[in-house]
Amino acid sequence: MKTILVTGSNGLTGQKITERVLATKDFNLIATSKGENRFPVKEGYIYAEMDILNPANVAEVVAKYKPDAIIHTAAMTNVDTCESQKELARELNVGAVETLIQVCKEFDIQLVHLSTDFIFDGANGPYDELAPACPLSYYGQTKLEAEEAIIAAAGKWAILRTIIVYGIVSDMSRSNIVLWAKGALEKGEPINVVNDQWRMPTLAEDLADCCLLAVVKNAQGVYNASGKDMMSISELVGKVADFWNLDKSLIKEISAETLNQTAKRPVRTGFILDKTIRDLDYQPRSFQEGLAILDEQLKDK
Numbered sequence: 001m002k003t004i005l006v007t008g009s010n011g012l013t014g015q016k017i018t019e020r021v022l023a024t025k026d027f028n029l030i031a032t033s034k035g036e037n038r039f040p041v042k043e044g045y046i047y048a049e050m051d052i053l054n055p056a057n058v059a060e061v062v063a064k065y066k067p068d069a070i071i072h073t074a075a076m077t078n079v080d081t082c083e084s085q086k087e088l089a090r091e092l093n094v095g096a097v098e099t100l101i102q103v104c105k106e107f108d109i110q111l112v113h114l115s116t117d118f119i120f121d122g123a124n125g126p127y128d129e130l131a132p133a134c135p136l137s138y139y140g141q142t143k144l145e146a147e148e149a150i151i152a153a154a155g156k157w158a159i160l161r162t163i164i165v166y167g168i169v170s171d172m173s174r175s176n177i178v179l180w181a182k183g184a185l186e187k188g189e190p191i192n193v194v195n196d197q198w199r200m201p202t203l204a205e206d207l208a209d210c211c212l213l214a215v216v217k218n219a220q221g222v223y224n225a226s227g228k229d230m231m232s233i234s235e236l237v238g239k240v241a242d243f244w245n246l247d248k249s250l251i252k253e254i255s256a257e258t259l260n261q262t263a264k265r266p267v268r269t270g271f272i273l274d275k276t277i278r279d280l281d282y283q284p285r286s287f288q289e290g291l292a293i294l295d296e297q298l299k300d301k
């Protein structure tokens with residue numbers, strides 16, 4: 001049985017990977033994050049504190065467990081924070097990846113790295129894996145540099161690019177668009193939503209599955225790993241309102257220009273998923289199926 005080490009295991013993708021591994025028992029799991037373990041189940045895997053900004057800490061944990069693969073989910077994921085805290089964003093999104101590249105080479109470990117649609121400018125979406133990148137934001141820039149470092153290092157690696165990940169886990173340090181829209185509309189709060197940006201939102205379970213498939217199949221190369229339905233952000237929020245029978249009149253459609261966000265966002269991203277479906281047996285759910293899965297989980301909580 002392969003041993004995998006997950007970075008950022010307290011995050012949305014990290015917790016979903018832990019959930020999947022505990023359900024399937026197909027791997028030995030070393031879950032790592034900064035600080036206390038926030039995953040509610042504490043048995044069936046090992047938790048180790050590991051700060052990806054501390055190379056000595058990373059080297060020590062990896063040397064101790066010698067995993068077959070590292071799934072790297074930890075990052076500075078808030079796009080606007082990356083713009084206002086560039087130094088830290090670079091350390092987390094590029095520097096930490098360089099540390100992981102080193103340890104993976106040393107111990108012959110496969111590095112499964114998560115990247116983003118924000119490496120593209122959004123002029124030509126949906127993109128395949130070979131499309132030239134052109135980030136508009138500092139977040140996108142750092143994620144692209146990390147990809148370039150991994151590819152140049154020529155070890156065992158897979159880069160999985162994803163888009164707007166949604167889902168629910170315990171004690172989340174940040175929300176996502178589906179939970180945000182549902183929460184606001186349930187409280188009767190009016191919300192402004194852009195109608196001129198298009199994405200393919202990704203169910204966190206699908207992304208977790210794709211990460212594990214990349215390990216099972218010894219994937220090497222770049223893979224698109226998003227949901228399969230393209231929609232504008234306002235359509236996305238409209239679908240959330242329809243699904244939970246919420247008041248759609250609270251949704252005000254606006255253009256991205258009027259929102260004044262710190263970081264620039266691409267207009268139309270989205271991914272062509274053919275390669276990942278063919279080579280990894282990736283089976284993304286529809287957005288409607290994703291909402292139904294989330295709904296069941298919310299009922300259980």
Ligand SMILES: NC(=O)c1ccc[n+]([C@@H]2O[C@H](COP(=O)([O-])OP(=O)(O)OC[C@H]3O[C@@H](n4cnc5c(N)ncnc54)[C@H](OP(=O)(O)O)[C@@H]3O)[C@@H](O)[C@H]2O)c1
Pocket residue numbers: 007008009010011012013014032033034035050051052053072073074075076077092114115116117162163164165166172173174
């Ligand atoms: N979410 C999206 O919509 C999206 C879209 C495209 C690409 N991605 C990429 O997908 C990956 C996973 O995203 P996600 O949404 O699952 O992220 P997330 O929920 O924000 O989780 C990231 C985790 O990393 C942890 N972390 C932060 N600094 C750390 C450090 N120094 N050492 C160890 N752990 C640290 C965070 O800990 P705390 O919880 O304690 O802060 C958090 O739990 C990221 O690489 C992201 O760039 C995400």
